[in-house]
Amino acid sequence: MILAGSSENKFSRRNLNPHRGGSRTVKGDEDAFGVSQKCLEWNSILERVKALADSWEGRKRIGNLFPYRDSGNLHSELDRVTEMKDLLEYGDPFPSIVFEDLSPLLDRCRVEGGSLHPEDFILLRGFLQLIRRIRIYFDERPERYALLQPMVRRLKFLPDLEKAIDAILDGNGEIKDSASPALHRLRAELHRVVLRARKRLESILHQLSAAGYTQEDALVLREGRLVIPVKEPHRGRLKGVVVDQSSSGATLFIEPLEVLEINNDIRRLKIHEKQEIERLLIRLTDAVRTERLHIDENRQAAGDLDALAAKARFSMELKACSAEPGEAGELRLNQARHPLLIVRQEGDVIPLDLEMGKNFKTLIITGPNAGGKTVALKTVGLLSLMHRMGLHIPVEGGSCVPLFNRIFADIGDRQSIQQDLSTFSSHIQNIRQIIEEADEQSLVLLDELGSSTDPAEGTVLAEVFLQTLTGRGCLTLATTHMGSLKVFAHESPDMQNGSMIFDQKTLKPTYRFQLGVPGSSYAFEIAQRLGISPDLVDRARQRLGDGRGRMDDLIVHLQKELQQTHELLAAAENKESRLSSLIRMYEDRIQRLEIEGSDRQKAIIEETEALLRNANVTVENLVREIRETQARSDVIKKAKASLEQQKKKVQEISKMGRPPKPEKKREVHEGEWVTWQGHPGTGQVVSGPDREGRVMVQWDHAKMKLHRSELKPEKPPKKIAKVSGAAHIQISREVRDEISVRGMRVDEALPLVDSYLADARMTGFKFVRIIHGKGTGMLRQAIGEFLKQHPLVKHQRLGMWNEGDTGVTVIELR
DSSP states (O other): OEEEOOOOOHHTSOOEETEEOOOOGGGGGGGHHHHHHHHTTTTHHHHHHHHHHHHHHHHHHHTTTOOOOOOOHHHHHHHHHHHHHHHHSSSSSSOOOOOOOOOOHHHTSTTOOOOOOOHHHHHHHHHHHHHHHHHHHHHHHHTTTTTTTHHTTTTTHHHHHHHHHHHBOOSSSOOOGGHHHHHHHHHHHHHHHHHHHHHHHHHHHHHHHHOOOOOOSSSSEEETTTEEEEGGGGGGSEEEEEEEOOOTTTTEEEEEEEHHHHHHHHHHHHHHHHHHHHHHHHHHHHHHTTTTTHHHHHHHHHHHHHHHHHHHHHHHHHTTTOOOGGGGEEEEEEEOOOHHHHHOOOOOOEEEOOOOOOEEEEEEEOOOTTTSHHHHHHHHHHHHHHTTOOOOOOOTTEEEEOSSEEEEEEOOOOTTTTBBBBBHHHHHHHHHHHHHHHOOOEEEEETTTTTTSOHHHHHHEEEHHHHHHHHTTTTEEEEEEOOHHHHHHHSTTEEEEEEEEEETTEEEEEEEEEOOOOOOOOHHHHHHHOOOHHHHHHHHHHHHHHHHHHHHHHHHHHHHHHHHHHHHHHHHHHHHHHHHHHHHHHHHHHHHHHHHHHHHHHHHHHHHHHHHHHHHHHHHHEEEHHHHHHHHHHHHHHHHHHHHHHHHHHHHHHHHHHHOOOOOOOOOOOOOOEEETTTOEEEEEEEEEOHHHHHHHHHHHTEEEEEEEEEEEOOSSSSSSOOOOOOOOOOOOOSSSSEEEOOHHHHHHHHHHHHHHHHHHHTTTTEEEEEEOOOOSSSHHHHHHHHTTTTTEEEEEETTTTGGGEEEEEEEEE
């Protein structure tokens, strides 16, 4: 049994941080919650989200996730995850929140007079620089990320501490000479003394080496002192102190008396140097201790931000979103997918559509073995738990999940020899606890209910359990093979049947869920498919009895009819889509013609007005000439000719502006030869008009349905070629205004796009869409280059934000 969440008094015993859920359960809940994690594989989800965190603190936060109690806090967290996801997907590059565990460092600096190590300060300096980068990132974008800004404001700048560390330590963690004047002076003096000692030692070494008294011509460092390696037989050749000897005893490492005092000076200076460094580290540790609380708050705030970023990355990986709150206990999952199947990339994940809680409380899921019943059960449980933990879930928009205070489940076989538990006993113990503790805010998941015991007794027990839980108002999902429970669910109020669809042609499960129809177990069909003799299967059918056989046959018949209904519905939707596209196309044509007509009329009117003005000017000029010439005959003839010319121009323009006489609507009869507007060749009408005025026309080897208003009568061709052996092409499939090639390779997609464009043009579409998805962009680029050269493509562009963005190419056909 799984138990997620806790009762009211249990919730009161934990500190729920509104930014990160809460801590782990208290001692009394650990066992039940551990069973929950194991049963729904919750730990696998946690481990995946933890792997997406950059810091130890972030991974710690994810490991301590606890269900939210309050719906307001839960959905505030989900909104923050959404905003962080937007930042990571579409914002400027965000600093990686990478830092080690600072807890040991902060604990060590509690003690007065103690000092941290240089590597501790290097770790702390990197953390302070990270805090500064995060604050700067958000301070430069004050109007954005309103939900994240309160979390970021918890981060405190500590520039003085950062400068103090930089003043003492270099980038490699070494103490700088400039860390203090005393250290600078000591190191300068030490350098001079060491140089003097080395010069004297090298002089002695060369003399002894030339005489053959040394093993090698090089100084050696032993116990912090520069010494000369002298062969043991010649030890008396050099006065000094034997500091060490080789493992064989053949070489003695001697410090000459001449440089003994100089080496003592070097040791003294090194001691003073070490004391000064210790003093500096203590002083720097005191500065850290002063800012300890701010550092600790920064550590927690950065951990919260990193945990939020890990949730957002997990949402991106699952292509998930935030579910809406389920009002009045309504659970609705649209295209839900099991998250672990996505993470493990186990082929195509079949989505689950499920809605309950509004019209019924209890769902009985039936169907064949290995058909997906248990996966559906776990998907509902795991997504409900993820939602409660403040994670996005892999569903489509419009999904909603109630805030379950408890999630119970009895899934799998947990028989135990040590505890003397059989399979049935373990199921009963789990169900007993569920019956005792479940209430109207609980989700109950029961797998193979009524099994592992006598079928008759198991069935009636299952009926009583379901009736009790339904009466409590729990949302209950149960899987079973018991035929009587299908009838029980059908006859009981607040209960509903559902099943996993089985392909009766291939005798294989489809893993798709259907609501309202019980499913058959298909035991006989599966047994025969897996190699059991048909004779044995027939004998088993006969032993089953007529009553049970008729019920299974009825279920199979109902499923066949439902499948046919779905196919008819899909075909109707395709036709409706095509009709809508044609309507839009013709509306666009009409609008374009109206605009063109209006523009044409306007131009004609303007031209007519200009001619009239010219005519008036002509008349005035003629009148003046007549008066001046006293009406000579040649002038009068010329005037008449000019007026006649102007009159003809006006008449021509008037004819252009006059709308054409409407043509009489003519009938198109079967057998007539016609032409189609804007297309070459002739075709023959092979069927009369339907209700919408469309007729079937044969064009060479293709048939098309066209509206009679687009056809014009034509004389029959003089010679009609006979078609022998050629395949007649009839566009019988429904061509829609879009095609999807997502997931295909380029060599698969391009031929399909080419064929689709030809079909779409023949169907009459003006605008179509190619859905290729975003992905790496290779398929989009290849399709774009292909369309540039395609003879049917007039124009192409990528989709707008509300059309599918860069995952869609919109095409205007010629």
